[in-house]
Amino acid sequence: MTASDITEEKHYSPLYFIWLRFKGNRAAVVSGVVLLVLISMAVFAPFITIAGYDEQKFLERGLEGPSSEFWFGVDDLGRDFFSRIIYGARISLSIGFISALCTVLIGIPLGAIAGYYGGWIDWFIMRIIEIFSVVPPLLAAMLLGALTQGGFLTVVLIAALFGWVQVCLLVRAQVRSFREKEFVRAAHALGASPGYVIWRHLLPNSISPIIVGFVLAIPLAMMLEASLSFLGIGVQPPLPSWGQMINVGMNFMFFYWHLAVFPTAALAITVLATTFFGDGLRDALDPTLKDR
Amino acid sequence: MTMFIIKRLISILITFFIVSVIIFLMMHAVPGGPFDGNDMPVSEAVRAKLMASLGLDKPLHMQYLNYMWGVMQLDFGVPFQSPGETVLELLARAWPPSLLLGGMGMLIGVPLGILLGMAAALRRNSWIDYLASAVATLGLTIPVFVISMILILVFAVWLQWLPAKGWGTPQSWILPIAAYAMIPMATYARYTRSAMLDTLNKPFVTVLRAKGLSERRIIFQHVLRNSAIPMVTVFLPMFVGIATGSIFVEAMFRVPGLGAYFVSSIRNRDYPLEMSLILMITIMFCLSYLISDIVYAWLNPRIRIEGRKE
Amino acid sequence: MLGDVMSPALELRDICKDFAIRTGGTFVPKYETVSAVQNVNLILPANKIVAVVGESGSGKTTTGMLALRLLEPTSGQIFLNGTDVTKLDRAALKPFRRSMQVIFQDSYSALDPMMTLAQTVAEPLLIHGIGTASEQRASALEWLERVGLHRNYGQRYPHELSGGQRQRVAIARALILKPTVLIADEPTSALDVSVKAQIINLLLDLQRDMGLAIMFISHDLSVVRSLADSVTVMFNGRVVEQADTETIFANARHPYTRSLLDAIPVRNPRDRRVRAFLSRDEIASAIPVVSHRDISSTVEPSPRPQLVHLDQTHRVEAIVTA
Numbered sequence: 007m008t009a010s011d012i013t014e015e016k017h018y019s020p021l022y023f024i025w026l027r028f029k030g031n032r033a034a035v036v037s038g039v040v041l042l043v044l045i046s047m048a049v050f051a052p053f054i055t056i057a058g059y060d061e062q063k064f065l066e067r068g069l070e071g072p073s074s075e076f077w078f079g080v081d082d083l084g085r086d087f088f089s090r091i092i093y094g095a096r097i098s099l100s101i102g103f104i105s106a107l108c109t110v111l112i113g114i115p116l117g118a119i120a121g122y123y124g125g126w127i128d129w130f131i132m133r134i135i136e137i138f139s140v141v142p143p144l145l146a147a148m149l150l151g152a153l154t155q156g157g158f159l160t161v162v163l164i165a166a167l168f169g170w171v172q173v174c175l176l177v178r179a180q181v182r183s184f185r186e187k188e189f190v191r192a193a194h195a196l197g198a199s200p201g202y203v204i205w206r207h208l209l210p211n212s213i214s215p216i217i218v219g220f221v222l223a224i225p226l227a228m229m230l231e232a233s234l235s236f237l238g239i240g241v242q243p244p245l246p247s248w249g250q251m252i253n254v255g256m257n258f259m260f261f262y263w264h265l266a267v268f269p270t271a272a273l274a275i276t277v278l279a280t281t282f283f284g285d286g287l288r289d290a291l292d293p294t295l296k297d298r
Numbered sequence: 299m300t301m302f303i304i305k306r307l308i309s310i311l312i313t314f315f316i317v318s319v320i321i322f323l324m325m326h327a328v329p330g331g332p333f334d335g336n337d338m339p340v341s342e343a344v345r346a347k348l349m350a351s352l353g354l355d356k357p358l359h360m361q362y363l364n365y366m367w368g369v370m371q372l373d374f375g376v377p378f379q380s381p382g383e384t385v386l387e388l389l390a391r392a393w394p395p396s397l398l399l400g401g402m403g404m405l406i407g408v409p410l411g412i413l414l415g416m417a418a419a420l421r422r423n424s425w426i427d428y429l430a431s432a433v434a435t436l437g438l439t440i441p442v443f444v445i446s447m448i449l450i451l452v453f454a455v456w457l458q459w460l461p462a463k464g465w466g467t468p469q470s471w472i473l474p475i476a477a478y479a480m481i482p483m484a485t486y487a488r489y490t491r492s493a494m495l496d497t498l499n500k501p502f503v504t505v506l507r508a509k510g511l512s513e514r515r516i517i518f519q520h521v522l523r524n525s526a527i528p529m530v531t532v533f534l535p536m537f538v539g540i541a542t543g544s545i546f547v548e549a550m551f552r553v554p555g556l557g558a559y560f561v562s563s564i565r566n567r568d569y570p571l572e573m574s575l576i577l578m579i580t581i582m583f584c585l586s587y588l589i590s591d592i593v594y595a596w597l598n599p600r601i602r603i604e605g606r607k608e
Numbered sequence: 609m610l611g612d613v614m615s616p617a618l619e620l621r622d623i624c625k626d627f628a629i630r631t632g633g634t635f636v637p638k639y640e641t642v643s644a645v646q647n648v649n650l651i652l653p654a655n656k657i658v659a660v661v662g663e664s665g666s667g668k669t670t671t672g673m674l675a676l677r678l679l680e681p682t683s684g685q686i687f688l689n690g691t692d693v694t695k696l697d698r699a700a701l702k703p704f705r706r707s708m709q710v711i712f713q714d715s716y717s718a719l720d721p722m723m724t725l726a727q728t729v730a731e732p733l734l735i736h737g738i739g740t741a742s743e744q745r746a747s748a749l750e751w752l753e754r755v756g757l758h759r760n761y762g763q764r765y766p767h768e769l770s771g772g773q774r775q776r777v778a779i780a781r782a783l784i785l786k787p788t789v790l791i792a793d794e795p796t797s798a799l800d801v802s803v804k805a806q807i808i809n810l811l812l813d814l815q816r817d818m819g820l821a822i823m824f825i826s827h828d829l830s831v832v833r834s835l836a837d838s839v840t841v842m843f844n845g846r847v848v849e850q851a852d853t854e855t856i857f858a859n860a861r862h863p864y865t866r867s868l869l870d871a872i873p874v875r876n877p878r879d880r881r882v883r884a885f886l887s888r889d890e891i892a893s894a895i896p897v898v899s900h901r902d903i904s905s906t907v908e909p910s911p912r913p914q915l916v917h918l919d920q921t922h923r924v925e926a927i928v929t930a
Contacts, residue, residue: 137320140313140587141580144545148564149324149572188718189728192781195676196735197705199698210722229441233546236443237561252447256550259455259462266455270447274440281439 027290034286037279044276048095055089060244069262079264082254087264091272094246098228098276101162101241105227108166110220113173118204118212120174121181128178135171143168147230151239161240165227173219180212214291221284225277232273248273303592310584314577321576322362365573385574388559396548396555399471400540403478408533411483415490419498420517430487437484443546446477450550463552474551478540485536486529493525500524531594534586538579615690617821618652618708618789623674623684625667644670646845648684649915650823652789657815657822659836659853661829661868667845668825672791675823676710677701689788706736709782713794715774719766725752726762729780736785751780755810772803776810783814790815793825808835830872833857838921841865847915851922861924863894896926 028034047054057063065084072079078087120131147164154160184190185208193203209216232249234240241247248269255266383391411434418430437445453473454462461470497503498521506516545557552558556575563571624646628639645667652658662668673679675686677693685694693704709732712718719728730748733739739747749759755776766774775795782790792811796804808831815822826832832839832853839856841849841864849862860866895913909928917923 188712189720197702
């Protein structure tokens with residue numbers, strides 16, 4: 007090989023192949039676009055809505071159906087429903103992201119330590135995971151929610167509390183399989199500390215499961231929030247939450263269908279989009295993760 | 299094999315106790331008892347008397363021990379919200395609706411799911427395949443209460459074919475059962491499809507075809523058996539989950555089942571009922587996992603034979 | 609070889625490694641000790657190549673790992689350039705690690721798939737804090753060239769290389785710290801024959817240039833012949849024969865060594881020796897028997913086989929009789 011051959015050859019980094027695989031999954035790409043739209047709408051909420059989410063400006067037009075003036079109608083307390091739904095997107099998406107972030111922040115160190123050191127540390131962490139797996143998460147979440155009267159922060163904590171197990175297991179499995187590889191042994195032979203090995207070698211090689219765990223934790227957190235809010239122990243009014251709105255909407259649904267239909271549709275679309283996007287990402291990053 | 303079972307039972311017991319302690323502490327960690335924040339405020343003296351009569355004035359660990367001692371003898375105490383009966387009796391009253399609707403949901407969902415999955419596997423990339431995949435994905439992705447809501451909106455509000463409240467006439471059962479059936483149907487459709495596709499691609503199937511066996515025989519006698527194992531093992535936990543009543547389905551359709559009582563027990567701080575429900579459900583899950591593991595080990599010839607070699 | 613005035617680059621004294629294997633017990637686990645390496649003595653003089661040969665499971669790889677302290681010896685001592693490094697803790701051991709490096713058999717998993725080649729080769733400098741980032745990178749690229757790869761390979765990833773090329777990178781990474789000892793654990797076993805020769809030549813060149821002492825672990829005696837100054841044969845976790853390369857090939861005394869030699873493929877079928885695939889019992893029964901009067905050291909007669917000097921450089925495991 008001459009020098010010119012080497013410099014002229016085209017370089018395909020691993021990232022390129024990941025992008026190719028992702029592009030082939032139509033559902034994932036569509037979901038990605040949908041998510042982008044949703045996120046933009048949530049971020050630019052003040053610019054596309056005519057009122058705040060708790061401004062009861064339209065009491066005399068209460069319970070009106072959708073029209074060109076009120077795209078989603080007016081709710082029972084005289085608030086513009088479209089605004090409520092859009093701000094609800096903010097709540098759902100932010101809870102989803104923040105919970106997923108906390109999930110990952112808890113799950114990664116625990117998984118890495120359990121996978122790397124093994125022995126009784128691993129045993130201990132696995133026992134904790136077992137306890138968390140046996141109690142139906144929804145019931146326990148409800149208990150916690152009821153005890154703490156709900157609230158934004160509480161919901162985030164609860165979602166993180168029940169989500170970290172998945173990420174922890176993924177990271178642990180990855181670390182365990184890479185621990186015996188020769189490049190790790192080479193690093194040891196060089197005198198590297200365990201911290202260095204985990205940070206520089208094991209974690210970067212676990213990026214795929216970490217990203218997948220993060221992205222798939224988002225819809226789970228959103229569902230948990232919606233469920234808790236539906237029961238009244240999640241996000242509290244006046245903060246708008248789709249779950250809460252569904253609960254209210256059920257009382258009015260026979261005559262004022264818009265109060266039930268729009269939050270339901272919003273929730274369904276958002277959860278579907280994030281799940282398909284996450285699945286697509288997982289398949290693109292590492293097709294072998296499909297069955298875990 | 300017996301050692302395996304015994305070890306697992308012990309591990310379940312330990313987990314069970316740890317869980318019970320944690321939940322007990324959680325419940326009592328929040329200030330306020332069953333008589334606070336009520337519509338009818340009670341005077342201090344009356345309140346003290348009521349708390350004493352319910353044994354709530356004793357120190358925490360005594361309460362816990364008393365309660366667990368009762369649990370050992372299958373005495374779960376008396377619920378605060380309906381002191382006329384024991385917790386067991388209340389649960390016995392509340393369970394049938396959940397069991398009925400949940401059970402029927404499974405009964406319909408599982409076979410439908412399996413059929414859908416089989417059809418999808420056998421006619422790859424046809425419209426059935428896409429339909430089955432769509433159903434499977436949607437059923438598992440969209441939370442059950444959103445599905446219920448959609449069902450209500452479409453069939454009760456818009457088309458007005460069926461009632462929205464589900465406990466009275468058999469008609470009112472249809473929608474809740476449909477909601478209950480989604481998860482098993484989606485799960486089994488997905489499992490069946492992927493397990494069958496995996497098996498159909500295996501070399502031994504090609505050999506069977508070369509031998510001249512009819513397609514039908516191949517499918518029913520060979521392929522299904524091989525695919526059956528994961529499907530069997532997931533059955534019991536799923537059944538437990540559904541039979542204990544989905545809280546949301548019951549809340550939406552106003553069904554007086556376990557789920558509804560759970561919600562009210564939390565709202566009313568009905569400690570005995572809360573504890574008992576969570577404990578019972580946890581134990582049922584543990585047992586169902588244990589039984590599934592045993593069934594799996596027994597069914598899977600590889601594990602069965604290797605176990606004998608020990 | 610044994611009478612070196614300078615202390616050897618690496619010396620292993622009575623190294624043992626036992627593993628506890630769980631053999632059952634229902635509640636209280638029962639363990640059995642398995643001896644992977646027993647009483648291995650090995651001297652690697654500076655600037656020389658010592659081959660350690662044996663079949664899979666003979667303990668040769670374990671010995672290499674023990675020398676590096678990637679596994680902790682159950683007993684025995686490790687001397688690196690004269691210093692006892694057996695019991696040093698991680699911090700104290702770190703500076704010594706610069707003197708002893710390793711290359712492995714599986715070149716693919718020897719390189720971190722997420723790091724570029726330049727980063728991989730520069731990593732030792734990073735871990736030991738030598739030089740600035742740009743100096744490290746420059747050094748890494750220099751070494752890539754030294755092992756026969758173009759500088760531009762620095763930006764590539766392991767999956768873009770062939771097995772032989774990856775092994776070169778592994779060699780560069782091992783040698784960038786200029787160690788005095790290199791443990792090479794079957795570095796050519798996974799390579800094609802033509803590539804094998806290239807890698808071996810590379811190692812020989814570098815060894816000569818740097819004055820490196822190499823412990824070359826292998827199961828392939830034909831490779832060993834062209835490379836090593838002396839050979840240590842291991843069987844079942846013990847050393848059964850040690851001698852200069854020529855002596856081993858001409859005058860092996862232990863039946864196991866003989867069977868290894870017999871297994872070397874020959875070019876002309878007519879020259880094929882009759883191969884005797886001996887079982888462990890056959891080997892055990894064919895151990896040389898020597899009288900204690902014929903050997904030069906003070907060894908007591910014993911029914912159990914012991915490692916004895918047949919002459920100054922040749923040791924064999926034998927049964928010493930009266």
